[in-house]
Amino acid sequence: SWTPENMVTEAIEEIRAKVGDRRVLCALSGGVDSAVAAALVQQAIGSQLTCVFVDHGLLRKGEAEQVKNDFVKVTGVDLVVADEADRFIGALAGVTDPEQKRKIIGREFIRTFEATARDLDGERGIDFLVQGTLYPDVVESGGGEGAANIKSHHNVGGLPDDLQFTLIEPLRHMFKDEVRAVGQQLGLPEEMVWRHPFPGPGLAIRIVGEVTPERLETLRQADAIAREELTAARLDRDIWQFPVVLLADVRSVGVQGDGRTYGHPIVLRPVTSDDAMTADWARLPYEVLEKISSRITNECADINRVTVDITSKPPGTIEWE
Ligand code: XMP
Numbered sequence: 001s002w003t004p005e006n007m008v009t010e011a012i013e014e015i016r017a018k019v020g021d022r023r024v025l026c027a028l029s030g031g032v033d034s035a036v037a038a039a040l041v042q043q044a045i046g047s048q049l050t051c052v053f054v055d056h057g058l059l060r061k062g063e064a065e066q067v068k069n070d071f072v073k074v075t076g077v078d079l080v081v082a083d084e085a086d087r088f089i090g091a092l093a094g095v096t097d098p099e100q101k102r103k104i105i106g107r108e109f110i111r112t113f114e115a116t117a118r119d120l121d122g123e124r125g126i127d128f129l130v131q132g133t134l135y136p137d138v139v140e141s142g143g144g145e146g147a148a149n150i151k152s153h154h155n156v157g158g159l160p161d162d163l164q165f166t167l168i169e170p171l172r173h174m175f176k177d178e179v180r181a182v183g184q185q186l187g188l189p190e191e192m193v194w195r196h197p198f199p200g201p202g203l204a205i206r207i208v209g210e211v212t213p214e215r216l217e218t219l220r221q222a223d224a225i226a227r228e229e230l231t232a233a234r235l236d237r238d239i240w241q242f243p244v245v246l247l248a249d250v251r252s253v254g255v256q257g258d259g260r261t262y263g264h265p266i267v268l269r270p271v272t273s274d275d276a277m278t279a280d281w282a283r284l285p286y287e288v289l290e291k292i293s294s295r296i297t298n299e300c301a302d303i304n305r306v307t308v309d310i311t312s313k314p315p316g317t318i319e320w321e
Helices: 004-019 032-048 063-075 085-091 098-124 135-140 176-185 202-206 213-232 286-299
Strands: 024-028 049-055 078-083 128-130 166-168 244-247 252-256 259-268 303-308
Touching: 004 032, 004 166, 004 176, 024 032, 024 098, 032 049, 032 063, 032 128, 032 176, 049 063, 049 098, 063 078, 078 098, 085 098, 098 202, 202 213, 202 244, 213 244, 213 259, 213 286, 252 303, 259 286, 286 303
Parallel strands: 024 049, 024 128, 049 078, 128 166, 259 303
Antiparallel strands: 244 259, 252 259
16 A cells, blocks of 8 residues: 555655656646655755746735745755746736637746746756656546657657657656645645645636736735635635636626725635536535625725625536636
8 A cells, every 4th residue: 555655755766767867847836736746856866956937927825935935945946936927917918818818828838938948958958857747647648658748758749849858757656635645745835735726827817807917916815815714714625626706897886985886896616526527616604705705895905796606517617717
């Protein structure tokens, strides 16, 4: 039977055998998979690893800092940060279509990552790229060597010809709960290990309407309140995901403080699920919902209404965009 300890030991031996004294690159997203994969590689080969974090400015409150500060402190990884929030938000100006948002964010991400990887390759000569592929992804995509996300036997699909690395996938034998156990074993921050799934395009697809710095700030604050209260009620591990959505194109009349307001609604979308393919709306206790609602309308600028989405998937999706 497996334990987190012997999974770590095995993974480390495998990585050392594969990498030897060559150099490795890993992109961190803020999520548990890339964090655990990077931490394992760090334990195996230390200073031969360089991590890259593209900060697109679309993460939730505290998440970028968690990568830049807490993760680095715990693991000791050599981290290169590309602070590109202005570039991403600039590229999203005037865009309201959800798929267009995804396309733009994907494009900017690849550009940023490629430029950073090319610099590092020139400086240090990189041979390997870490990916946080899990066992279910391997099975789903046919089970071949590095089957997820890559086209041929050794090369990473999507990267240009002059920038090809061999993949290392230290999580390819693990399920999600095993990844979390390994993360805990490695001493990673709790919030990182138990983080709910979070979409790559981040908060950009939780603002229905154009993405602006002010709206991001408002949503970030509302989302932080919802997460704080869910954690305080010890319900965060019972919930699959809890999107908090800002309806930036909708206004409704409210009465706050001295008088009439004309602000935006926030939608709470807590769901239960096993795999995100189907989902049900989570029956959160009224007291928790009440606390979240009153805090959001009190603490978030321009928000005068909080609603709860009670749609299952199907017909609704988990995200609003
Ligand atoms: P939906 O909204 O389709 O979401 O029910 C299913 C799961 O996928 C996540 N999701 C995304 N993840 N990039 C991602 O990395 C995306 O563009 C994206 N869109 C949705 C969503 O959070 C849920 O877990």
